[in-house]
Amino acid sequence: MDQDPVVTWALRMGDNALILGHRLSEWCGHAPALEEDIATANTALDLIGQCRMWLQLAGDAEGRGRSADDLAYLRDAGAFRNLLLVERPNGDYGHTIMRQFLFDAFHLEALEAAEGSTDSRIAGIAAKARKEVAYHLERSSDLVIRLGDGSDDSAARMRAALDALWPFTGEMFVDDDADRAAADAGVAVLPSSLREGWDATVTEVLAEARLDSPGEVWQQGVTGRGGGRRGVHSEHLGGLLAQMQFLQRAYPGARW
Amino acid sequence: MDQDPVVTWALRMGDNALILGHRLSEWCGHAPALEEDIATANTALDLIGQCRMWLQLAGDAEGRGRSADDLAYLRDAGAFRNLLLVERPNGDYGHTIMRQFLFDAFHLEALEAAEGSTDSRIAGIAAKARKEVAYHLERSSDLVIRLGDGSDDSAARMRAALDALWPFTGEMFVDDDADRAAADAGVAVLPSSLREGWDATVTEVLAEARLDSPGEVWQQGVTGRGGGRRGVHSEHLGGLLAQMQFLQRAYPGARW
């Protein structure tokens, strides 16, 4: 485990952005409307941009000479620190939107808090990313509402998506030793402190979307040895990385 | 291009077996009946076994010290010599069976002819593989007949599969310079000479299956620069290899 809380924190943020950006990019050319193709690519682009900043910070803070690309392309699954939520497969477009909304609501809270980090690099990246993510949340909230309160079919799909994804939301708010170290150092706030803001956003949007919150259900990755933030992922991440990292793995040292 | 006709020929046979074996292995645990899970795994297993023999021969004949595993795991798509047919995605199970049948009928002809190769290594491998492939063909013929002459739904699926795959059968019978070199050396017969036997088998089985042959349609990979046997594949092969080769690429030099 990396000791410097800045490294851990930046990896977790960067990996979330990388993996979710990758998932979104799988929609390129396949979205249900041209406007959605554009918006999804745009969100993916923002996330890849943020990923580059976070992973570069992680590499710098780590001091082992690893670039953002090294971190993205040359780590195997067990070294990734993203949430299980963002590696979930896309499902239908409603599922993708629901995943985006649940993450965006967390992402915005995390970035707003991170603007107050004692580490100026973190604060700086967070301030840039926050503006983009505020827009992501605005967009995903709007779509959750319109699809949840749309047709019978869309309402059923959004309910199914919510039920399927809800067990992956708990992981966002679990404090572990690395989080406590980061909080002690003033680098970041405790994940648990973000819960209240997230709850408020989610409750409001789901109400407007006429979707019932699944409430207290078993949460993945929060007990035992599990959880993406600790490097224990689902089977989905391995397949994703096999694609993503192919060229860097097959042509080591080449420049592109 | 490899000069030794034995190398080229063994690579083409080995790559066909490898890629089709891989495609079949994607069905593991997902086939429509337990008996099919077993039979499909069994065919995949035969093909992987044959692939090992062919690729080892290719590596030996090439004389550059490459093992069968090196050839399977460390070549990029453009160096693969398999037919476009065997890299087609699985589709539904009927599609998989139709692909298998069209290939088996060719495969058996090719192996029977190869038993008469002047190269004793080729003749030896072909004799072993022929027995397995005779059984593959028996099985896939039987299923094509039962599904083609089954329900209305299955007949429609098998017709669609036949139409979709037929444009990839022409490539099996095109003679190129490497084939002519192999034929001149007595290493193998010309692919075009296998057509008659294949036609007879396919015509008979399709008739019994009550499926119309699509007849003369545009064939893929036979003109211009295309064709899997010359290393110009479809987009599907790259994704397949990214999965297949991941561990060897990610952990170079490790032994497993």
Place this chain on the structure above:
Amino acid sequence: SDQERAFQARIDRGEKIEPKEWMPEGYRKTLIRQIGQHAHSEIVGQLPEGNWITRAPTLERKAILLAKVQDEAGHGLYLYSAAETLGVSRDELLEALHSGRMKYSSIFNYPTLTWADMGAVGWLVDGAAIMNQVPLQRTSYGPYSRAMIRICKEESFHQRQGYDIMMKMCSGTPEQKAMAQDALDRFWYPSLMMFGPSDKDSVHSAQSMAWKIKMNTNDELRQKFVDQTVPQARHLGLTIPDPDLAWNEEKGGHDFTEPDWDEFYAVIAGNGPCNAERLGARVKAWDDGAWFRDALMAHAEKARARRMAAE
């Protein structure tokens, strides 16, 4: 009743009960549940390994893994056939699996995350399965006993292959060794759970033991498994993730930490990391394959009609 007493006497004498013979309804039901669950475990158990067949690191490993998964499907067949002798069809059993009324071994609800997991599954999961199954070769129901004899032979082969993968990983690069340790860390407690809850919490056990459907208690088998596995782990140079693991001279076995039974019940209830994927994959395979099975029936019917018309 006299019939029941006579039945029990036969079992006590070590006779095998055969399909057409009288048996208590509870015996039949318990067997159907147990054999069906075992059959389901074989076919669901294909999935975590199927996840790595397409990424197996050498052609030989790919072939070995394919053969293993094929064996598992074969075991599923034997077991469904054994269950059918009790008057339940394979389709009925599958329907019960798909609707969630019947279970499969919870171990398959854990993900396989690295190639070392193929080793750990063979070594630990097949190892635990064999520990459960070897005594069942002497079970009272004839068809089940004979299925177990065939299965145990193959399973022990699988276990050796799994251990062989672990050996290769542990003698490989530091990264491979770390993968092996990580696999052990993740599969240790779930493997201990495979023997079922502690005897004090286990239901149905006494009757099943009397009927020789169950031959040993859960805790006995778990202890045996730990005692067998500890030296194997040592030989691999791996550390079992239990700081309290220690040899207890007095009992002639290891003391060890119990698995987290809350997790066990949560996974059984459907909340394991992969429950939804595993069952979903099987239901999808079944639903997507309906046309195929229907077509084979339609063809058989056509062929029969043609034969009759020709007579």
Place this chain on the structure above:
Amino acid sequence: SDQERAFQARIDRGEKIEPKEWMPEGYRKTLIRQIGQHAHSEIVGQLPEGNWITRAPTLERKAILLAKVQDEAGHGLYLYSAAETLGVSRDELLEALHSGRMKYSSIFNYPTLTWADMGAVGWLVDGAAIMNQVPLQRTSYGPYSRAMIRICKEESFHQRQGYDIMMKMCSGTPEQKAMAQDALDRFWYPSLMMFGPSDKDSVHSAQSMAWKIKMNTNDELRQKFVDQTVPQARHLGLTIPDPDLAWNEEKGGHDFTEPDWDEFYAVIAGNGPCNAERLGARVKAWDDGAWFRDALMAHAEKARARRMAAE
């Protein structure tokens, strides 16, 4: 008619025709076909590049490719909007695409097989597209002309990015250089085909030229493209796969081998390497997305009803 003569006179004077103004039915129809086909090409053109977004070799390349594909979707939007000013809806145009009545540029029926293809597509395919589009900035139909001005600006950016990928590949490892040459080998003739059949075989051209819907002949543009590309290839150190390519001092341009027009017509007829995949992907996206589009309409209707009820 007088109306038609007056219309032609306006075009000849270089005036722009605007949506509400009178125009001959043939002018409208030809424009709809041409703009619609161009719009379809933008959205189908996302697919061969989408194939590599998930495998882009660096984060920067991934971002650049994402941005490019996003631009293409944006171009599709501009163009469908321009077509809509002629009285045809986007949905009607898409229906025509999906049913095969309307085409998209055949170049997108070729596969993208290596990362170098991302370079070749930018350099050659976008290069050829720009060659076609730059003159269309001066086309007679106002909305089309304005869309072209926006699009050309972005396309030339894409072309430079493509060329930059080729530069990197050509100055990289021998394997990378070989990929670059292979990409040029595969995309050269299909790029030449992008200008359409030889003038002597081209239909509709004269009328389209008079209407300033088409500004140059196919052969003119093809010649210009070859003359522009040859020195670029030389600068990259790549060989154009045409042994008969040679500078012709007299005509002040290169002589070159015509593409295989049989292949061209075969691909247009649906027999290219990827026709079925490309159109299939678009139809699937559309069909799978029907519930989504319907839901947004249903929501809008509900919201409207609620507003009215509240008034």
